[in-house]
Amino acid sequence: MRKMDTAARFLRYSPIALVLALMTGCALIQDDPGQVPMTDPQQAQLADVIHLANSGWPSARWWENYRDAQLNMLVNRALQNSPTMQAARLRISQSQTTVELAQSTLGIQATGVAAQNHLRVTNKEFTWPYSYSLPVDRNGPWYTLNTVGVGATMNLDLWGADRARVAAAMGEKNARLAETAGIELDLASSVAQLYFAMQATFQKITLLEQQAAIAQLSVQAHAHRTDRGVETQVDIANARAEMLAAQQQVIEAKGALTRYRETLRALIGADAHSLPEVHPVALPALQQTLPDSLSFELLARRPDLQALRGYVTASLSRVEAAKAEFYPHFDIKAFWGYNALNVGDLFKYSFQQINILPGLYLPLFDGGRLNAGLKSARTASNILIKQYNQAVLDAVRDVAISSSQLNDLNQQVALQQEKVTAAMATASSASAHFQRGLVSYYAAQEARRPTIAQQLLLVDMQAQQLSTDITLIKALGGDYRGQSEAGHIE
Helix, strand or coil, X not given: CHHHHHHHHHHHHHHHHHHHHHHHCCCCCCCCCCCCCCCCXXXXXXXXXXXXXXXXXXXXXXXXXXXXXXXXXXXXXXXXXXXXXXXXXXXXXXXXXXXXXXXXXXXEEEEEEEEEEEEECCXXXXXXXXXXXXXXXXXXXXXXXXXXXXXEEEECCCCCHHHHHHHHHHHHHHHHHHHHHHHHHHHHHHHHHHHHHHHHHHHHHHHHHHHHHHHHHHHHHHHHHHHCCCCCHHHHHHHHHHHHHXXXXXXXXXXXXXXXXXXXXXXXXXXXXXXXXXXXXXXXXXXXXXXXXXXXXXXXXXXXXXXXHHHHHHHHHHHHHHHHCCCCEEEEEEEEEEEECCXXXXXXXXXXXXXXXXXXXXXCCXXXXXXXXXXXXXXXXXXXXXXXXXXXXXXXXXXXXXXXXXXXXXXXHHHHHHHHHHHHHHHHHHXXXXXXXXXXXXXXHHCHHHHHHHHHHHHXXXXXXXXXXXXXXXXCCCCCCCHHHHHHCC
């Protein structure tokens, strides 16, 4: 009697024992390199000698702080019409579709079924005892089975594999959003730098034309003196060489202006006839000193760092999904419908069919496929983390270099403005002497040469100053001036 009880208990618990045995026989994680450390941008310290801003978040429309209506129009048009920008927006839509596709696996999947199966049934098959209506034929006749119904599948996702795939898709979407912000920043900064380069070139052309006019006057003065026997032809040749050099500089500046205009046209997505006319305006005056320190939140909001962080987040979710593949997979399949040998019998209650099939799938022997997939996902994630860490260091470097250059240029521009003021005082004195008849008109014009030379240097420095200012803005992911400091730009 005791033996019979033992046998009964064995038969009762054998399914549970079988399941436990199968679960212990699942594939084991054997090759996970582990996650490498990830740099926090807040820990990326800068040298104390670097002067940076710490007042507020960067402005999304930082170029408006230059208070130039033409620049605002060009940047807005570039952000709206640039093919690069349009492609970035399409990539966001594509990533949203990927998220929706991943989310669709979390719910119940249902499919309508309408099938016709031509089959041969014999009395040796499993279905024969239930096929009382079939004619007895030892060779087995052919029959046509008609099926209509609805099939459904529900994945229980106990280990979160599907949820991890959704998180990975959302991480990529966030990365695409950050990349789009980065493209906007790149595009706006490129348009602004080209625009200010054009404005500086306008000023240089005006100064160079004045220089060429003075050189032409010098040729005439030397020719007059040569006619009187005071000078020789050599003096005329030297003056003419200076005039030709000045004219060459004018031609070169106009050529640069054409190149800037064509590059700008491509950036804003305009054709040969729709590029708006850019009129000369004064270059904006920047603040002379930078704030004392940098708020690291500005650096953390750089679009390129945020994009890489989004990709890292997505890669870590893929690692979790790869780990979940090692565990048993549960689902429930169901079917409700009708099966009949004759089409006319379909939808009769006696031919109704209901199937419910709980499923358990165990990865027992996969030839190392799961471990290879996990190692590949982990390695790809670690590569992205290393790239992110390097990007943080590069961001600190970019800010340090740009801010140092801008600080030096601010000082150089201030000194150059003093030199221009001194040169203009000399030219004004010569002009006053000419008005009193103390010097000739030629002498008064010659006195303007040093002033024009110093003004050309000042324009070059101001253009470089603006370019570096924009580079620093880009390095910080947006404007580095607080609301209280925006008035420094006129």
